[in-house]
Amino acid sequence: xxVLLLNGSPHARGCTFTALSEVENQLKAEGLETELIHVCARxxxxxxxxxxxxxxxxxxxxxxxxxxTVLDKMEEADGLVLGSPVYYASANGSxxxxxxxxxxxxxxxxxxxxxxxxxxxxxxxxxxxxxxxxYFSITRMPVATSQYWNMVHGNSPEEVVKDEEGMQIMxxxxxxxxxxxKCIEAGRSAGICLPEEEARLRTNFIR
Numbered sequence: 001x002x003v004l005l006l007n008g009s010p011h012a013r014g015c016t017f018t019a020l021s022e023v024e025n026q027l028k029a030e031g032l033e034t035e036l037i038h039v040c041a042r043x044x045x046x047x048x049x050x051x052x053x054x055x056x057x058x059x060x061x062x063x064x065x066x067x068x069t070v071l072d073k074m075e076e077a078d079g080l081v082l083g084s085p086v087y088y089a090s091a092n093g094s095x096x097x098x099x100x101x102x103x104x105x106x107x108x109x110x111x112x113x114x115x116x117x118x119x120x121x122x123x124x125x126x127x128x129x130x131x132x133x134x135y136f137s138i139t140r141m142p143v144a145t146s147q148y149w150n151m152v153h154g155n156s157p158e159e160v161v162k163d164e165e166g167m168q169i170m171x172x173x174x175x176x177x178x179x180x181x182k183c184i185e186a187g188r189s190a191g192i193c194l195p196e197e198e199a200r201l202r203t204n205f206i207r
Contacts, residue, residue, distance in 0.1 A: 001181050002033040003079035003113075006070065008095025011085075012038045015119040018157040019170050020083040023117065026174025032181065035073065039066045039098055046097040053105035060105045067098060071106045078181055079113040080141075082132050089124035091131055099135055109139035111194045113180050115173055117150040119160060125151040140197075142184075144177035146170075 005024055009016035017036075024034045045062050052061040059068045074080065082099070084091035091099075103109065116132035118125050126149055136143050150173055152166035153159075161167065 001078040001185060002035070002076060003027050003081060003177065003181070004070065004073055004077045005034060005036040005081040006083060006095075006098075007036060007038045008040050008082065008084040008092050008098065009038075009119075010040050010092070010094065012041065013157065014085070015152065015154055015157055015160045016083045016085050016117075018154075018160045019117045019119050019152045019166070020081065022167050022170035023081055023115075023174040023177070026171045027178055030175060030178035030182075032079075032178055037066065037070065037073075039070065040092060040094045044094040044098045045101070047100045047104055056105075058105055058107045060101050062101070065098070067101050067105070070102060071108070074106060074108045074112075077112065078185075079115070079144075079177060080109070081177070082114070082116040082135070084116075084118055084128060084132065086118055086120035086124040086128045089127040091118070091128050096131075099132075103135050103139055106139075109136075109141050110197075111184070112141055113144050113177055113184065114141040115144040115150065115177055117152070117170065117173070119152045119154070121155045122153065125149060125153075140194075142180065144173060144180050146173035146176060 005020045007017050027034050044065050084095045114136035118128045146169045148169050153163050
């Protein structure tokens with residue numbers, strides 16, 4: 001089993017990376033394969049609503065950033081961890097643009113376990129987590145939880161490491177995610193498949 005971890009911070013080895021690394025280490029300790037990808041090293045285009053992904057094998061028309069690379073990797077992955085710094089009580093704008101395109105274009109998320117972590121100097125963390133969790137709920141992904149909201153606090157990686165409760169939350173998240181993935185795999189081995197999905201109905205509120 002494999003889990004992708006996406007670092008949505010512009011800083012490759014900053015506070016968000018520190019939190020994700022603690023989750024990753026625990027996943028590895030539980031015997032899972034992992035890959036941590038820095039996806040916001042440079043500006044990311046937002047979705048333009050062109051709809052081309054629907055006829056382009058569920059890949060985005062823009063190929064100059066890692067969106068399609070991550071979509072390729074999600075075909076084989078069993079879980080996904082999203083990590084973002086808090087900007088104005090929300091996730092990083094570039095990461096939000098990345099995720100809008102990733103989840104709108106892709107079709108390989110259902111049944112795979114999702115989790116989100118955020119880092120902040122002080123506040124805005126729960127609002128950011130709510131924002132990130134919406135990507136999971138709209139794509140039929142079960143969500144792994146920890147012992148508290150999945151957040152760390154600090155203004156530098158060194159300060160984040162000193163957030164003992166935050167780091168424990170990351171480790172607990174890693175263990176809980178590994179447990180959930182193993183339970184799903186055991187169910188699959190016993191012949192339990194994803195719930196059948198009905199044909200989608202789309203209604204408008206204005207007639």
